Amino acid sequence: TSPKTVEINGKKYTTDSWFNVSSTVLALTSRKLHLQKDHPVAITRKIIESVFPAPTYKYYNEFDPVVSTHENFDSLGFPPDHPGRARSDTYYINKDTLLRTHTSAHEAELFRARASGGYLLSADVYRRDEVDRSHYPVFHQVEGARVWDRTKVPGGNIAAAVRADLDRLPTHNMKVEDPNPPFHAERNPLQAPHHSPDEAAAIAAHLKRSLELMVNEIFSRAKAAVAASKPTEETQETEPLRVRWVEAYFPFTSPSWELEVFYQGDWLEVLGCGVTKQELHINAGSLSQLGWTFGIGLERIAMLLFQIPDIRLFWSRDERFLAQFRGVEDNLQKLRPFVPFSRHPACYKDVSFWLGGVSAAGGGKGGAVDWHGNDLMEVVRDVAGDCVEDVRLVDEFMHPKTGRRSMCYRINYRSLERTLTNGETNEMHERVMKGLVERLGVEIR
Ligand code: PHE
Incomplete structure (x- = not known):
């Protein structure tokens, strides 16, 4: 028996036969770990924000988790039969309203606001999933976007403007093993009616460098934390970080990629991204804008950054957990690997x-x-x-x-x-x- 109405963050919603949100999950909608001072999820968000500086990028961290099916799926070009829409995978309040499954649900809205430059958005997202040490029905993502406006660059030359911005970005010494993986043109076409190959290449280059810098920042901090936690004799030269780009598919970007990082012997997928589908800008009424978007899950990154062994720990109110991160948000030099408390019997x-x-x-x-x-x-x-x-x-x-x-x-x-x-x-x-x-x-x- 489901309730007729539910209240989420002070707003009331009427349920129908689609309703499938358990009370446990409902209770988590008010936690907002990404905004909790000195929480590892919030610290990870801050580190990511530091790589995408204001005023070029604007930050949005307070968007409500309840969105329409349209925002979460249709506005992004998800086909009507996409498996992500299934009630077995997504938490519905009613047929037209759900708990967002990803931060991309806010892309259309932010593009309508026609922010020039770009934005970063962090938020809690919800997915029905398995129970194990790396899955939880609520987790957090950061979404990022960069836009350029054809009417606002010299001579309307977007490719030149994007490359000029790329030249202003710092460089890094990471090993990028597959900077340009081959594409399946049918799945990931150049958006030929809207971009020239040179424009798409310039946007892709800016996107990749930006995200490589982000991953480099996160993993250098992780490495520094480990070094600082060990007596000096034990610190040894570590290998440079290895990353690679692989082709991916998202309904709202083309071409699309995932970035993978080599970590403890395995290639680990850390983010999805691509050249924004022009339909999003067109539907937002900004025909002259174009650019890139990415989305990254915070828990997985925080688990690597702080060596946190179980995703449930993020929701713990135990001082033995929370106290270990105090003061880190304001001074990242204090970042150290998490020291697990003793494991209890299974x-x-x-x-x-x-x-x-x-x-x-x-x-x-x-x-x-x-x-x-x-x-x-x-x-x-x-x-x-x-x-x-x-x-x-x-x-x-x-x-x-x-x-x-x-x-x-x-x-x-x-x-x-x-x-x-x-x-x-x-x-x-x-x-x-x-x-x-x-x-x-x-x-x-
Ligand atoms: N929203 C996608 C996900 O959750 C990630 C993504 C964001 C991919 C933006 C491309 C662009 O998997």
């Missing part, structure tokens, strides 16, 4: 169940077709909150005669802050099973 509990109440093979509504793991994740989060470290599907099979589907999930109960008692864990697990039966109609085996 407690694994399995839950096995049949999907639906009616046999799928019998032609009835088996429920099997509707099953989505994220619905189970949501029940677990709602009941046990941050006492669960991860949830994994360990077994799945179909009964050969009845056609019913059986699933077994393994839940790892482990608090970051204290040792859970047996009684407590059993009680939570009971409530998870009850929630699965009541909310998803499964039959416990």
